[in-house]
Each structure stands twice: as C-alpha cells, then as structure tokens.
Amino acid sequence: MRHLSVLGKYFWKYRLRLSAGILFVVLSNYFSVLSPQLMRFIINYVDKALSLTKHDFVENAGEYDVLVQKVIRWIDQERTVAQVVVVGSLVILGLALLRSFFMFLMRQTIIVMSRHIEYDQKNEVYAKYQQLDTSFFKQHRVGDLMNRIAEDVSRVRIFTGPAIMYIVNLVSVIALSVFFMLQSSKELTFYVLIPLPLLAIIIYFVNNTIHKKSERIQEALSDLTTNAQESYSGIRVIKSFVQEKNMFEFFRINAETYRKNAISLAKTEAVYFPSINLLIGISTLLTIMIGGLYYINNEHNISLGTIVEFVVYVNMLTFPVSAIGLTASMVQRAAASQKRLNEFLDIQPEIQDSPDAKDVKLEGNIDFNNVTFTYPDTGIVALKNFDLHIKKGEKVAITGRTGSGKTTVAQLLLRMYNAQEGSIQFDSIPIEQIRLASLRNQISYVPQDVFLFSDTVENNIRFGIPHASKEAVREAAKIAGLEKEIEGFANGYDTMIGERGVTLSGGQKQRISIARAIIKDTAIVIFDDCLSAVDAKTEKEIMSRLNPYLEDKTAIIITHRVFSLLQFDRIIVLDEGAIVEQGTHEELMRIPDGFYARLYARQQEGREG
Numbered sequence: 001m002r003h004l005s006v007l008g009k010y011f012w013k014y015r016l017r018l019s020a021g022i023l024f025v026v027l028s029n030y031f032s033v034l035s036p037q038l039m040r041f042i043i044n045y046v047d048k049a050l051s052l053t054k055h056d057f058v059e060n061a062g063e064y065d066v067l068v069q070k071v072i073r074w075i076d077q078e079r080t081v082a083q084v085v086v087v088g089s090l091v092i093l094g095l096a097l098l099r100s101f102f103m104f105l106m107r108q109t110i111i112v113m114s115r116h117i118e119y120d121q122k123n124e125v126y127a128k129y130q131q132l133d134t135s136f137f138k139q140h141r142v143g144d145l146m147n148r149i150a151e152d153v154s155r156v157r158i159f160t161g162p163a164i165m166y167i168v169n170l171v172s173v174i175a176l177s178v179f180f181m182l183q184s185s186k187e188l189t190f191y192v193l194i195p196l197p198l199l200a201i202i203i204y205f206v207n208n209t210i211h212k213k214s215e216r217i218q219e220a221l222s223d224l225t226t227n228a229q230e231s232y233s234g235i236r237v238i239k240s241f242v243q244e245k246n247m248f249e250f251f252r253i254n255a256e257t258y259r260k261n262a263i264s265l266a267k268t269e270a271v272y273f274p275s276i277n278l279l280i281g282i283s284t285l286l287t288i289m290i291g292g293l294y295y296i297n298n299e300h301n302i303s304l305g306t307i308v309e310f311v312v313y314v315n316m317l318t319f320p321v322s323a324i325g326l327t328a329s330m331v332q333r334a335a336a337s338q339k340r341l342n343e344f345l346d347i348q349p350e351i352q353d354s355p356d357a358k359d360v361k362l363e364g365n366i367d368f369n370n371v372t373f374t375y376p377d378t379g380i381v382a383l384k385n386f387d388l389h390i391k392k393g394e395k396v397a398i399t400g401r402t403g404s405g406k407t408t409v410a411q412l413l414l415r416m417y418n419a420q421e422g423s424i425q426f427d428s429i430p431i432e433q434i435r436l437a438s439l440r441n442q443i444s445y446v447p448q449d450v451f452l453f454s455d456t457v458e459n460n461i462r463f464g465i466p467h468a469s470k471e472a473v474r475e476a477a478k479i480a481g482l483e484k485e486i487e488g489f490a491n492g493y494d495t496m497i498g499e500r501g502v503t504l505s506g507g508q509k510q511r512i513s514i515a516r517a518i519i520k521d522t523a524i525v526i527f528d529d530c531l532s533a534v535d536a537k538t539e540k541e542i543m544s545r546l547n548p549y550l551e552d553k554t555a556i557i558i559t560h561r562v563f564s565l566l567q568f569d570r571i572i573v574l575d576e577g578a579i580v581e582q583g584t585h586e587e588l589m590r591i592p593d594g595f596y597a598r599l600y601a602r603q604q605e606g607r608e609g
C-alpha cells in the first residue's frame, strides 16, 4: 500500500473532482437507502388501512429518515389507500432517478479523474524513459519497458478509478444501511448481518486464488505472445533453417500451458459466483425466516413492511460486499504495479546537466586527456589511458579490431556515459560543463546500428531538425548519395519506411541515417562504421561528395575499411582500448608488420581477388 502513496500528488491535483465524486457516491447511496423505508411505510399503511392482518404493531415515525418522515407526512394527507400507493411508488421512482443521476455524476468525476491520472502518469513514465541513461536501456528488456507504460499504468488506473469508487461506495452503503437497519430493528439487523463477514472473508480468499491464477495466465500469455512475435519477425531464419516444426512445437507447449491455466481459473470462477449467491441467499432467507418468526410471535415490533425493508437492504449490501475481494485484489495489483513504476521513477540518471552547465557554441577542438572508461554494467574496460587531441577542422579516422573501443569513443563524446578517469574537453571546456542538449545538438552522429522510424523518408531525414525545409532534406539526401534512389520510389520523399512501408536495403538505410546527420550541419561529425553495407564504388562516390561538406568540420570516421581512409589527416589504430598506431596513411604504411599495413594489404588482396 505504501507504494501507492506517491499517487497523493495526483489526488491533490484533482482534489475537486475527487471530493465531488465522494460526495456523489454518498448522495447516490443516501437516496437508495431511502426507498426501502418508503416501501415499509406503504406496505404497513396498506396493511393497517385495509386491516389485512390482525397484527399489532406500532408505526414509529422516528425510525424513518428525516426526509422520509417529511415525504410520509406529505403523502398521508386525505388520500385514498390507492392514491397513497401510487404516490408512494412515484416517490420511490423519483428516488431511483436521483440515485442514478448521482451515480452518473460519480462516474463522471471519479472515473474521469482516473483517466486524467492515467494520462499524467503515462507522460511521467515516458518523460522518465527519455531522461534515463543508455546503460539503463541495456539492462532492461523493451517488452518490460512497454509493459510498465501500458499494463502497470492501467492497473494503477483501476485503483484510482473503480477501486476508489467501490471503496467509498462500500463504506457509505454499509454505514447508511446498517444505520437505518439498526433504527428499524436491532435484533433483525444482528441476524441478517451474520453471514456477511463470512461472505467477505471467503470472497477475499477465493479472490486471492483467482488473482494468482490470473497472474499465471498473464505470464503464460506473455510467453506465448513473445514466442509468436519472434516467429513472425524471424520467419526468414526459421524457414531457411527448416525449423518450422520445432517452432510450432515450442508454440504448442506455450499454448498448452496457457490453456491449463485458463481452465483452472474458469473452474475456480465456476465455484466462486454460485457460492456468493448462496451466501446472499442465506442472508435473505434469515431475514424472512427470523423476521417472520418475530412477526408471528408478535415480538420486537416487527411488521411485514420491516421484513420487506430488510430484504431490500440485504440485496443492497450484496454487490458492495461481494466486491470487497475484487477491490482488495485491484488494490494489491495496483500496489505491485506502482512499486514497479516507482523503481523506474526513482532512478536518478547519472548523466544530467550540472547546475553550472552552459550552452556553448562548439568550434570543433576535441581533447581526450588520459581517459579510462569501464562499462558499468559489464565491467569491461573499453578505453585505457586514451589520449587524443583533435584540432578544429581535422579529419580523423579510427580503425582497429572489433571490440577495440572505437564506438566507445563516440559514446563518450556524446556523453552517453561519463568517463571514470581522465577528462574530455571541447574547445578546452570540460564536457560536464556543457549542457547535454547543447552538446548533442552540435554533434552529427551516425550510429553503427541504423534505426529508422515508421514514417516517410523525408521525416526520417529531418528527424533532428523537424522544421528543415524540403530543399535542405534534398540536399542532405544528395550528399548521402540517395537522391536518385529516392526519386525512383513511387512516392519519392513521401514514401513510408518501416514495417508497413518499403523495404530498404541495408545500404539505403545507412545512407538515410547519414542524411539525417548531414542535415544537422554541425561543426563536429562522427560516422560510426556507417558505410559497411554499401559497396566500394558507392562508398567512394559518397566520400567524394562528403569531402566538400566536411571541409570546415571536425570529422571522426570510425571504419573497418582502410581504402576509404585515404583522405584523412590522421588515422588512429585502437587495440584493447588504447591507441597502438597513429599517423597519416603513408606513415602507418611504413610501420613494419603494423596493424594498419597488414589490414591494408589484406583488403587490397580481397579487392583484387
């Protein structure tokens, strides 16, 4: 429950709606407990007026609610018995209408409030995701993140809406009806209420079982969905490895688990609802039986009207009491979901703006001073005493074996991580003193893994500059060597990319990603192995167009392909997180048995062979 206390801020925000909602629940219940009293009055009135029974009882006006007393006085004015019955029934109808009206208002306030809270909470979680560090996303599965924003937030909404409504309803219905039952007959109240606590306890326990079983079903369903999803997205691999049968078997096992759990839940539910009805039936039975005996024996001033009044009260208590278990499990689920959400919401991102961080215009000078960096989650030391000084306008290539730390250099420049030792500076300003948004806005980065959104080609290119003109988009596409291909698409720049759009080749995707960086037109450009999927000829073409574009920029190009490096001012060779060779192409070629020279020779052979 304490996990739910964070919702206090939302209840405070919507306090007007909440208080109005609570008032409406109470009013709606107030009008509903008045009708059994009127029923009692009408029955007793008819009984007395027509002398139906020779029964002796005293109508005690004080047992009725003040409002009912007034209504009775108004009805009971020189009217015939039939008129009293008709007018009384119309008042009962009026009460039912009033009750429904307040119920409508109650839903309009409490349920609407819960939708507002749901909206705010979704935004809060989404905004938090955007703030969290990249390392957080490495440690959590996408499915898990999606679940929190969808499933967990919905479960919390069930608490802020229906559960709150049920709780207020339960308390007010029990308080009001027990109050009037006691006014009417203490003895009968006692017997009638005996089965109700028992009912609540049984419902609570059975509901817990149902809750556990539902959780198991959810898990099984999640496995089943993941299984199906992977089969669809990996269909090409499955078919080429002829694994259809095995995959189906895997699916069948998951489906079987789901079926077993679902059947088990259905069995419990099959017992549950009839049992509730049985216990409620016992309450009604006790009312009629004990009330009847009192009546026959002329005890405790019980009239026919009182018995009917009690039967209606018992039925009125039925739903709220039987909803206790349901409400308790709603609260439990919401608390578990909020706990999960709090785990995320409480994380303070390590990478955030320090109070003295400023917007800085970057010129393009970059310094790595003796930087050592270890990935916090794996403990892998990716850079060791890394010292690199790049001047404004310099074009630097970084090469080396896979896993040597090349991408890490780019990640640190974008401040996706903080280096544990040493310092990184831009124009002699420590990276921590530059506002994150300012830093990242001034670096054009093309990551190794291309990611395109399900949107048009044009919008994908202008992603970083949402208001970029069509001309700027076309210019960027031209430099990235994409212009002709895009024009060849049926809808040109408006062609949709992604699951339901055109399927692009690996090289085309890479070039859209390059165009997306180019359009930013910043002083610093980092390309991370972003031409690996294009052929050597296209690569050369792109490079020749990029050359004039990069002229006044500082460029860091990470690559495995040596022959594209020829026009660079400096080539850095990394190995195990440290620089092992550094110089121009010619200088590196002169190092006997050097990494670069060997790589170059190997690639030349490959090209000729």
Ligand SMILES: Nc1ncnc2c1ncn2[C@@H]1O[C@H](COP(=O)(O)OP(=O)(O)OP(=O)(O)O)[C@@H](O)[C@H]1O
Binding pocket: 138, 375, 377, 378, 380, 381, 382, 400, 401, 402, 403, 404, 405, 406, 407, 408, 409, 448
């Ligand atoms: N997000 C991460 N979390 C933990 N360890 C990582 C992460 N990214 C990379 N590493 C590890 O850090 C080391 C350096 O990785 P990095 O990606 O910088 O190499 P790279 O030279 O760019 O490799 P490649 O040429 O294959 O892209 C590797 O051992 C890698 O396993």
